[in-house]
Amino acid sequence: MHRFLQIFGIITTFGMLVVIIQGALVTQTGSGDACGAEWPLCYGQLIPEDPTIATLIEYTHRLVSAILGLMVITHSIWSWKALRNMKETKLFAILAVVFIIFQGLLGAGAVVWGQSNAIMALHFGFSLISFTSVLLLTILAFEKGKDRLHLAPKISDRLRKYIYFSLVYIYIVVYTGAYVKHTDSGAACTGWPLCNGEIIPVLEGRTAIQFGHRVAAGLLFIVILITFIVALKHYRHEKPFFYSAFISFIFITMQVISGAIVIFTGFTLNATLFHAFMVSILFGAVSYTALLAYRSKI
Numbered sequence: 001m002h003r004f005l006q007i008f009g010i011i012t013t014f015g016m017l018v019v020i021i022q023g024a025l026v027t028q029t030g031s032g033d034a035c036g037a038e039w040p041l042c043y044g045q046l047i048p049e050d051p052t053i054a055t056l057i058e059y060t061h062r063l064v065s066a067i068l069g070l071m072v073i074t075h076s077i078w079s080w081k082a083l084r085n086m087k088e089t090k091l092f093a094i095l096a097v098v099f100i101i102f103q104g105l106l107g108a109g110a111v112v113w114g115q116s117n118a119i120m121a122l123h124f125g126f127s128l129i130s131f132t133s134v135l136l137l138t139i140l141a142f143e144k145g146k147d148r149l150h151l152a153p154k155i156s157d158r159l160r161k162y163i164y165f166s167l168v169y170i171y172i173v174v175y176t177g178a179y180v181k182h183t184d185s186g187a188a189c190t191g192w193p194l195c196n197g198e199i200i201p202v203l204e205g206r207t208a209i210q211f212g213h214r215v216a217a218g219l220l221f222i223v224i225l226i227t228f229i230v231a232l233k234h235y236r237h238e239k240p241f242f243y244s245a246f247i248s249f250i251f252i253t254m255q256v257i258s259g260a261i262v263i264f265t266g267f268t269l270n271a272t273l274f275h276a277f278m279v280s281i282l283f284g285a286v287s288y289t290a291l292l293a294y295r296s297k298i
């Protein structure tokens with residue numbers, strides 16, 4: 001029974017990653033209105049005839065999102081029943097369902113009525129929360145039957161609160177990145193790490209938006225680096241915690257590199273999608289670190 005849940009969880013987690021990448025693809029290619037101001041139909045049709053590339057991008061994103069929405073709900077209910085003795089299950093199941101619904105409604109609302117850039121930036125964040133909740137539910141399925149004490153590291157209260165802060169902060173950074181995308185501010189700073197050849201550029205308009213994201217991302221690297229250094233110095237014996245901190249550090253490093261590649265390659269599609277992929281994996285890794293930190297208190 002749990003074996004099938006594990007397999008279904010892996011498939012659903014991977015599927016949610018696909019949805020996130022598709023969403024980034026829609027934004028990057030400007031395909032959000034390629035089905036007209038209609039939802040769930042596309043130009044009044046269930047399956048559009050003679051679609052353009054942009055229409056195919058938007059339509060397949062809608063279709064995959066709908067399928068994954070049903071899968072997420074199924075996975076959450078299944079996990080709720082099969083893993084009910086694990087106290088974190090209900091929270092992650094609720095978050096997965098609530099935010100996949102919010103994501104769908106926000107996307108539909110943007111198509112039919114339009115939304116501000118500030119609101120649309122939340123669309124990526126909602127998808128990320130749902131993806132991470134599914135990921136953590138899948139991890140719980142693999143933890144079922146294992147020694148729970150081994151997965152509850154003994155860390156200081158100060159470090160635990162710092163990790164909680166890290167999780168909140170990374171979500172803020174993700175939001176600023178999504179806002180950069182939706183305001184088309186990516187090219188406002190040429191070069192990296194300097195912005196238009198300056199350490200601190202004139203902070204106006206899109207330049208301020210892009211530079212603000214760079215600063216926030218740089219600080220995030222430092223925040224996660226500190227967690228890794230503390231784990232390396234004091235908690236190497238707490239294997240799950242240490243490895244999750246190490247993996248988070250690897251991913252934030254890759255995220256910074258991918259951000260630089262986006263700039264140097266002129267915002268090519270592949271580089272931009274890889275950047276979105278890396279931040280999704282990073283958020284999942286930090287979320288698992290936060291879960292371990294939470295367990296240290298109970």
